[in-house]
Amino acid sequence: MARRRLDLTFPPRQATKAITYHLVKDFDLVPNILRAQIQPAQEGRMLLELTGSAEQFEAGVAFLRAEGIGVREAASDICLDDERCVVCGLCTAVCRPGALTLAEGTAELVFDKDKCVYCEACVVACPRRAVTLRF
Numbered sequence: 593m594a595r596r597r598l599d600l601t602f603p604p605r606q607a608t609k610a611i612t613y614h615l616v617k618d619f620d621l622v623p624n625i626l627r628a629q630i631q632p633a634q635e636g637r638m639l640l641e642l643t644g645s646a647e648q649f650e651a652g653v654a655f656l657r658a659e660g661i662g663v664r665e666a667a668s669d670i671c672l673d674d675e676r677c678v679v680c681g682l683c684t685a686v687c688r689p690g691a692l693t694l695a696e697g698t699a700e701l702v703f704d705k706d707k708c709v710y711c712e713a714c715v716v717a718c719p720r721r722a723v724t725l726r727f
């Protein structure tokens with residue numbers, strides 16, 4: 593079993609299609625929607641995490657592409673501005689998955705992309721506006 597993150601782009605005509613239902617039912621994949629910007633009749637974006645075997649994953653991606661949905665490996669990330677950050681640790685306190693931590697014994701903020709669920713709690717919590725999210 594592998595876990596991969598995809599950045600999906602929906603054309604307006606597909607914006608409301610129940611693609612996660614098909615990924616579960618037809619391909620036995622486990623989807624986890626991390627972020628979505630979907631409006632009826634408008635182009636949409638979704639950051640989707642999929643868990644399954646390589647074969648299931650390839651079949652699921654082929655299905656998405658056949659539906660006209662743009663599929664890319666996710667490049668979403670959080671961006672830390674070192675000039676603004678004072679390493680106060682507030683963002684680590686609100687980061688439930690533990691993606692942001694303070695390195696033990698040092699004044700260094702560490703980001704683990706694999707643990708991040710792009711909830712933006714750190715963006716809101718930072719008093720210095722040192723964190724931004726790219727999606």
Ligand code: SF4
Binds near residue numbers: 672677678684
């Ligand atoms: S809350 Fe902001 S200033 Fe504080 S450690 Fe996090 S990024 Fe740096």
Ligand code: SF4
Binds near residue numbers: 687
């Ligand atoms: S976006 Fe959420 S999960 Fe990711 S680092 Fe910030 S608080 Fe943690």
